[in-house]
Amino acid sequence: MKIVVVGSVAFDNVETPFGKVENVLGGSATFFSVAASFFAPVSVVAVVGQDFPASELEFLRSRGIDTEGIEIAAGRTFRWTGRYHEDMNLRDTLDLQLNVFADFQPKVPRSYREAEICFLSTIHPGLQKSVLGQLGKPRLVGADTMTHWIQQTRGELEALLADVEVLTVNDEEARLLSGERNVVHAARKILALGPKSVLIKRGEYGVLHFSSDSIFAVPAFPLEQVFDPTGAGDAFAGGFIGSLAKSGDFAAPSVRRAIVYGSVMASFAVEDFSLNRLRALDGDDVERRYRQFVALTEF
Amino acid sequence: MKIVVVGSVAFDNVETPFGKVENVLGGSATFFSVAASFFAPVSVVAVVGQDFPASELEFLRSRGIDTEGIEIAAGRTFRWTGRYHEDMNLRDTLDLQLNVFADFQPKVPRSYREAEICFLSTIHPGLQKSVLGQLGKPRLVGADTMTHWIQQTRGELEALLADVEVLTVNDEEARLLSGERNVVHAARKILALGPKSVLIKRGEYGVLHFSSDSIFAVPAFPLEQVFDPTGAGDAFAGGFIGSLAKSGDFAAPSVRRAIVYGSVMASFAVEDFSLNRLRALDGDDVERRYRQFVALTEF
Numbered sequence: 001m002k003i004v005v006v007g008s009v010a011f012d013n014v015e016t017p018f019g020k021v022e023n024v025l026g027g028s029a030t031f032f033s034v035a036a037s038f039f040a041p042v043s044v045v046a047v048v049g050q051d052f053p054a055s056e057l058e059f060l061r062s063r064g065i066d067t068e069g070i071e072i073a074a075g076r077t078f079r080w081t082g083r084y085h086e087d088m089n090l091r092d093t094l095d096l097q098l099n100v101f102a103d104f105q106p107k108v109p110r111s112y113r114e115a116e117i118c119f120l121s122t123i124h125p126g127l128q129k130s131v132l133g134q135l136g137k138p139r140l141v142g143a144d145t146m147t148h149w150i151q152q153t154r155g156e157l158e159a160l161l162a163d164v165e166v167l168t169v170n171d172e173e174a175r176l177l178s179g180e181r182n183v184v185h186a187a188r189k190i191l192a193l194g195p196k197s198v199l200i201k202r203g204e205y206g207v208l209h210f211s212s213d214s215i216f217a218v219p220a221f222p223l224e225q226v227f228d229p230t231g232a233g234d235a236f237a238g239g240f241i242g243s244l245a246k247s248g249d250f251a252a253p254s255v256r257r258a259i260v261y262g263s264v265m266a267s268f269a270v271e272d273f274s275l276n277r278l279r280a281l282d283g284d285d286v287e288r289r290y291r292q293f294v295a296l297t298e299f
Numbered sequence: 300m301k302i303v304v305v306g307s308v309a310f311d312n313v314e315t316p317f318g319k320v321e322n323v324l325g326g327s328a329t330f331f332s333v334a335a336s337f338f339a340p341v342s343v344v345a346v347v348g349q350d351f352p353a354s355e356l357e358f359l360r361s362r363g364i365d366t367e368g369i370e371i372a373a374g375r376t377f378r379w380t381g382r383y384h385e386d387m388n389l390r391d392t393l394d395l396q397l398n399v400f401a402d403f404q405p406k407v408p409r410s411y412r413e414a415e416i417c418f419l420s421t422i423h424p425g426l427q428k429s430v431l432g433q434l435g436k437p438r439l440v441g442a443d444t445m446t447h448w449i450q451q452t453r454g455e456l457e458a459l460l461a462d463v464e465v466l467t468v469n470d471e472e473a474r475l476l477s478g479e480r481n482v483v484h485a486a487r488k489i490l491a492l493g494p495k496s497v498l499i500k501r502g503e504y505g506v507l508h509f510s511s512d513s514i515f516a517v518p519a520f521p522l523e524q525v526f527d528p529t530g531a532g533d534a535f536a537g538g539f540i541g542s543l544a545k546s547g548d549f550a551a552p553s554v555r556r557a558i559v560y561g562s563v564m565a566s567f568a569v570e571d572f573s574l575n576r577l578r579a580l581d582g583d584d585v586e587r588r589y590r591q592f593v594a595l596t597e598f
Contacts, residue, residue, distance in 0.1 A: 086480065181385065183503075184523045204482075205504035208521060217595050219516035222507060224483045256598035296516050297596055299555035 001139070001245040004112045005032050006045040006131045007121025007234070008101060009052070009070060013081040014273060016088065016228050024274035025056055026080060028121035028144070031231035034278045035238025035265040036119075037063040038286055040245035042238075043112045045069035045131060049077040049100045059279070068109045073100040088229050089203050108134035119241050120164075121234065122146045125156040132163060140250060142166045142241055144233070150176045161194040168199045168237050183208060184215075199240070199259070201233050209259055216256050221267035221293065228273045232266040235278065239265030264289045300438070300544040303411045304331050305344040305430045306420025306533070307400060308351070308369060312380040313572060315387065315527050323573035324355055325379060327420035327443070330530035333577045334537025334564040335418075336362040337585055339544035341537075342411045344368035344430060348376040348399045358578070367408045372399040387528050388502050407433035418540050419463075420533065421445045424455040431462060439549060441465045441540055443532070449475045460493040467498045467536055482507060483514075498539070498558070500532050508558055515555050520566035520592065527572045531565040534577065538564030563588045 007029030013022045033042040043066035050072060057067050081095035106127055113136050120128035120143040128143060143164045149157055150173060157177075161167065167190060175181055178189035183200060187210035190198045197211040204226065206219040240262030247254045264286055271277040306328030312321045332341040342365035349371060359366050380394035405426055412435050419427035419442040427442060442463045448456055449472060456476075460466065466489060474480055477488035482499060486509035489497045496510040503525065505518040539561030546553045563585055570576040 182523060182525070184521050202504065205501065206516075206518060208518075215521055215595055216598070217505075217518035217521065218598075219505060219507075219518060222483050222514050222516065224481060226481070253598070260598055296514055297598075299515070299517075299552070299559055299596075 001116040001248050003042045003117045003245050004115040005029050005119045006106050008078050009046040009048050010078040014230055015083040017086050018227050021273045028234045031234035032238035033065045034275055035235040036242030037065050039242030045106045045108055047071045047073050047100050047104045049075045052077045075100040106131045117245050125153050125160045129160050140165050144168045165196045167195040170201045174200050218263050226270045229270050231269050235269035236262040236266035260293050300415040300547050302341045302416045302544050303414040304328050304418045305405050307377050308345040308347050309377040313529055314382040316385050317526050320572045327533045330533035331537035332364045333574055334534040335541030336364050338541030344405045344407055346370045346372050346399050346403045348374045351376045374399040405430045416544050424452050424459045428459050439464050443467045463494050465496045466494040469500045473499050517558055517562050525569045528569050530568050534568035535561040535565035559592050
């Protein structure tokens with residue numbers, strides 16, 4: 001199955017306890033699409049500025065990613081500058097330059113419109129809705145959001161959620177969206193907003209998946225070196241949606257395997273700055289780590 | 300196999316976001332032994348004061364727990380007063396009255412000495428060592444510790460660890476003991492101190508088990524109501540050691556099942572104040588939740 005993703009393609013400046021990088025490739029759609037490309041064809045809807053290097057578009061295409069929907073607009077590419085604490089579950093955004101993203105009006109190429117799966121990375125819920133409206137009838141719609149949109153655009157976000165099958169949020173976003181501190185109560189309230197299931201991402205503690213009739217928990221892979229958590233959630237979503245697209249099957253066992261593949265891709269994403277680890281990865285690495293997840297959790 | 304446990308038998312005053320209780324049964328050896336009693340015979344070494352009600356000793360005996368090693372000393376029973384934050388991963392100790400525990404010199408009854416398994420709850424490592432010295436040759440020695448002993452009695456703790464097969468610590472204790480923030484590095488350093496394996500308890504995020512050649516991760520059971528986390532770690536240890544004692548087998552698959560049974564018992568312990576949930580529990584409840592752990596994690 002073909003996947004369409006909308007989100008950011010960006011440059012990041014990142015500082016972690018292990019080092020510092022500037023002007024590296026980042027963005028939610030980038031991490032998502034590269035992670036998903038290990039499983040299924042992905043088409044990206046995004047905007048970059050005239051400063052965006054052709055070589056990076058070429059990298060995406062080398063992964064089989066369709067970049068027709070990446071608009072090159074007059075101006076500079078979206079830039080994010082962040083610093084992680086020693087406890088890398090915490091980070092501060094030091095600077096955010098929306099640049100060409102400020103006026104982004106997603107245009108979905110005609111060739112994308114029959115995609116069976118759509119993933120709406122964390123952008124304004126009005127734009128997420130607009131992308132959905134430009135597609136035919138995807139069989140599966142996934143979405144991500146974040147604190148900012150929950151606080152600033154709750155009405156539009158709730159309107160979107162009615163059309164979303166699976167929502168991904170982190171612990172804090174789940175609490176904010178639901179008004180509940182307990183994760184089980186929070187998940188139940190989120191399901192009442194529309195999604196058939198919700199994935200709660202807990203960073204180094206793994207992920208919880210709630211649907212109306214089941215809960216599934218996967219620990220994060222215990223890594224010796226978490227180098228840079230940036231993009232972990234997007235790589236998770238990419239692996240998850242990619243695996244579902246590859247299987248073409250949305251029944252519970254397939255969803256569980258997909259969540260593990262999402263965890264696999266997230267575990268790679270954090271092993272180096274930017275997408276460096278994903279660039280160096282092959283399918284055997286992915287399968288090997290999937291088996292390590294089996295060994296990590298089976299009893 | 301028979302288990303000997305040494306630790307505290309106490310009265311607790313506890314306040315959580317859900318309520319407040321005073322003078323309720325608590326203590327590490329209490330939670331451990333009651334949890335373990337669902338699986339195997341347990342004998343307790345501890346001290347209480349003359350204020351300790353005979354009815355509570357009777358409760359322990361009703362669970363098949365051998366209380367011969369619970370000394371009744373002149374004075375008052377150990378009392379702990381604590382308050383949990385809204386984020387119940389955090390708590391403050393408001394008051395600690397050692398009372399008869401201040402001069403506790405554990406005396407292991409002769410009838411305990413051939414126990415195959417010994418668990419040393421978190422007391423002064425010198426006292427843990429003394430209990431071990433009074434036993435024959437247990438086939439398995441487990442131990443718990445805490446920040447206070449790591450900081451104040453590191454030398455004695457390290458001397459003890461040479462004789463310990465499995466150590467249980469939480470995230471913070473693992474970091475403090477190892478000097479490492481990354482959990483994989485921390486575990487490796489702790490193994491280098493002597494234990495064959497280390498269990499890192501992460502509260503609502505579950506538990507990680509490290510041995511020289513494998514890592515096992517179990518999520519915590521996602522509960523709708525975490526009422527009072529007091530004793531969760533001790534109930535975990537009780538279920539874990541109890542299950543090992545019942546199986547009489549310390550090979551990896553048995554250890555993994557035991558860790559899940561530990562998680563089962565911890566999940567019950569936090570559902571009510573004190574040992575209230577464990578008092579109301581039967582073996583069917585335990586097996587039902589074990590199967591829920593299978594359903595929660597299998598893929």
